[in-house]
Amino acid sequence: MKMRKWMALSCAAAMVLSALPVSADEVNEDVSGSITVWEHDYSFEEPLKAVIEGFKAKYPNVEVDYEIKASDYQQVLATALQSGEGPDLFWTNGTATDIMPGYVKNGMVEDLTGAVDFSIMTEDALKLATIDEKQYSVPWLTMDSRACFYNKDIFEENGWEVPKTFSEFEELLAKIKEAGITPLSQAYGEWSLLFIWEPVMSAYDPEYTRGLDDYTSKADGPGASGSLQKLVDWANAGYFGDNWLGVINSDDMILGFTTGNAAMMVGGTWNISTIDQNNPDLNYGAFAIPAEDGTAGLVGTAANGFSINANTQNKEAAEAFAGYCASKEGQTAWVQTIGGVSASPEIESAHPVAQEISVSGGGNIFRSWQNVLTTYAKTDTADTVWSEDILKVMSGEITVDDMMTDVAAIME
């Protein structure tokens, strides 16, 4: 009888323990199998490798393969998921775009609520994963923000200093141009343009940009139009180089900076590892473009990570991997390997440039203009409108006012 009681108790304890979220504290040899993870860009390869390495130390019986689908990621992923051939885990932009919500609506991603311990996540990060109070992805605690990278050697040789106000920044652009150097490496691509426009917007009109948080500033407001006109003026003044319209992707833009052709580049913090790989000897730093009153801030949000395919054949191993990603250890491996700005007080940024960016931002975080657009647009064409129009504005096909009229027409 005693024996039966013990057995019953043991079984109950085992059931309770198995229902608890996966912990990353100890080696687990019970979970086995093989899983595949898809990422969307090579700049995330090194951090992913670091996370997989840490995971395999905890789960030695799980094989993890990864694939970087750098070309047409969303299209390839959607096709794979629709055909039932999708990876076990895959990256999406979370709730920042309509992609993951679409998958959730169609039952294509697994509900991770209760299966993964999200206790380390910040409120902002969790927003990216949460739909109807359930979590469908594991965010990364990196601040995906934009900053102005600069070549310290070129600055030192010419006696230039990091600007403290917006007008100093503009004066610096003119000085660099006069010295025969391209001030900013820039690509003629919608995302590259957005990633320079948003920080310029926050520096050009901080009040307007702050109003984007609660949508008291409209997407077609003066801060947006004025800052975009600034970009047009800079392009016309040759600050992006005379032939920048021929640079069509961000890789070439980064090469323009890492080869020393340009003195500066406004890009994402996720570009840090690519810059390091392109030119390990490059002596560079970064700063947030300052406003006229000397304050500065960073435009950005926490980054999203992986969701689990609802049709995975290795649910246990996939959940274990998601659980490891959500752990402090997994997050630290990711944040420090990518060289990103940490979005959590519990995790330190390892890269000196990421630390510079954190300090330069002064703790001010601005909401992304594009995020406001996709959140408050009354049609599903918001992304098409901004991405097509920004290219047309920069090539002179339409004016800034034309674009703002198009934007106003689709907003609530």
Next chain:
Amino acid sequence: MKKNKNYLFFITPGFVIYTIFAVIPIIYVVYLAFTNYTGMGKADFVGFENFVRIFHDDRFTPAFFNALKNNLKYLLCVWFIITPFQYFLAYFFFIKIPAYKYLKFMVFLPYVISSTVIGFFATLLFNPNIGLMNTILKSLGMRQNAWFGNPSIAFKLLVLVIMWQGAGSGIMIFYANFMDIPQEIMEACKVDGCTEWQRFTRILLPLSLPSCASIIMMSTIWALGVFDLPYILGGVNGGVGGSLDFASMVFYRYTFGSGLDAKTNLGFGSAISVIMFLFMLIVTFLQNKVLSKFEYEN
């Protein structure tokens, strides 16, 4: 008399495979063109809404017709520049100009390289930041160029790159056609004292017209569906001012979305495919009418 129906055994496998992999998908695409299918979930019937949007949408319609215009421009280049270029190169190889073996090798070489690699080579040459062309111009103290970012020359450059890459296929067919002309005719022509010009205009040209028809036909179909090189060289949005935008790229953008925020819209994409299918059908039908005059009885 009993009719022999053995031919059915030979036809059936091909017929079944063709029906499954070509006919049924076409019928399915026509069906999808009347729905709002996104690739996930249900496909609701929306009538002619997708077709109306193709012709009356403020944003899509100008982009689509600009792309079609580029397709037609490219088609004219195929007819009047690329095919004659291939023809004359094949002729020069046939008459064995000096170093023709080396030249033949050099012309055929890019043909066996994939479009992606060709695009990469073109980038190495024409990229404004790291490209060889601007480096040379800079060292000579000359004005540099945006190349594929310059709408006034982007299309011409694209045609040049395509000629460099794809000339080999047409040359191969023309050259084989020239070699296939009976030696007796060529010798009789020599004995009769024909000049090179007479030999070309009276013998080679008329006897190679069927291969011209085949090449023009294949190039036309390719020209109306061109995608890879302009996509690599001008980006998914079709370059500055839509100078490198083609119908397949517009289809791609609006069917699968672009960049990180891709939203699939297979219903609308299917409607574009149906329109493109009809357009290609009309062009090839008219072209066939003209090219049928090139054929001769053996």
